[in-house]
Amino acid sequence: MAETARQIADDLRARIDSGDLTPGARLPGEPALVKTYGVAKETARRALTLLVTEGLAVRRRGSGTYVREFRPIRRVGNRRLAKEGWGSGRSIWSADLGDREFTVADLKVYEAESPRQIARLLEIEASEPVIVRSRRFLVEGEPVQAATSYLPAELVRGSAIAQHDTGPGGTPARLADLGFAPVRFTEEVRARMPTQQEKELLQLSEATPVVEICRTAFTEEGRAVEVAQMLLDGGVYVMEYNLES
Template sequence: MAETARQIADDLRARISDDLMPGDRLPGEPALVRDYGVAKETARRALTLLVDEGLAVRRRGSGTYVREFRPIPRVANKRLAKEGWGAGKSIWGADLGDREFTVTDLEVYESGAPRHIARLLELNEDELVIVRSRRYVVEGEPVQQAISYLPAKHVRDSPIAQPDPGEGGIYRRLADLGLEPVHFTEELRARMPSQEESTLLAVSAGTPVVDICRTAFTADGRPVEVNQMLLNAGVYVMRYHLDS
């Protein structure tokens, strides 16, 4: 009986986990057609599934290979801990360790708040926000787009309104202003990206993104930042440390 594309992809995924190394070549379409008794289109779909999941990459004229990029573990509990940003460390250090990253397409400006952002920050319609938009690139691959919104009345005259807010980032600067974030909420959903988002994160047509909206609150419950993040689902692993 002919195998489906998903069944073939499952077999190849198991081989990637158990036997193959990053950079190893996966069986090509002719080999899959021969071994599984399927049509060439079915074999192509199986390989495409692995590419869309971020497990494999295609090299034009060469074949499909196990992806060499190591997944990024995103540990929300650890990256938001004050022991990190409070000591002047980058939140990204909690995710990447000694891996290199760069920030591109950085924009910092004052603007009116989108309606849903104004609602989350408990602002009136005419109140402005400082917007910090940036893209993160790890080992040459764009992995995340992030846009932070902060009430301009609190931060417009602080380093938060400058391209480089200093060690510890905007959370350390909020603490300097007496607006230390001590509680965070994150809402996460997976979805397919728009064409613009696919280009921004350089994801293949079938790869989903993870859409995260985080709100930071002070000890008295005042919202001081909303961060909208768009992650390439093919390069991230969501990890949580929870106590019973």
């Protein structure tokens, strides 16, 4: 019986993915599913609940279940890091979002000892200080990403990178001002289930994985100048990368 609910949910998900059911569309109700699949009402309800817990659908009291309206965010790895963007004062974020409204929340900027794993990536000693910038990003009011950046304090202490407002073009532009323009980036991408704390941080629904991206930025000379650890709501992000042979 649980199998059947899963199968119905998978069918509906395929229809959402194919665009047959568009964002905001009303999903078939319990009676319709009972009729189509010849299942018990309880099974039909469970199928719809699966889609809700997976973040694909929302329930409206007394009205039915609808395809989630939040549009996916397309994060184009290459475009967002292009010098044309931050070099002309735009934020990396505007490359992802176009005109969509976003806010930064819980911004904290402070100096601390480098965590061991970060120190390894920055090629510094674990006891050396780093400037840490942590914040959450909300798009149209929904938290979609938590990010923490680490930069060697000896490089950026006293610059706008150690302030709340990094100025036009943000951190990459300020690194360039200091003579450490980032020109090469490595991104490591992983998918996993969130911890309880992460689930609360991003207000994730029950069966939504997170995407963890660890980006290291290098100067022309190959010096690692920033490590950014990003935690993305797997339900809303599509990562795009453009590669050459």
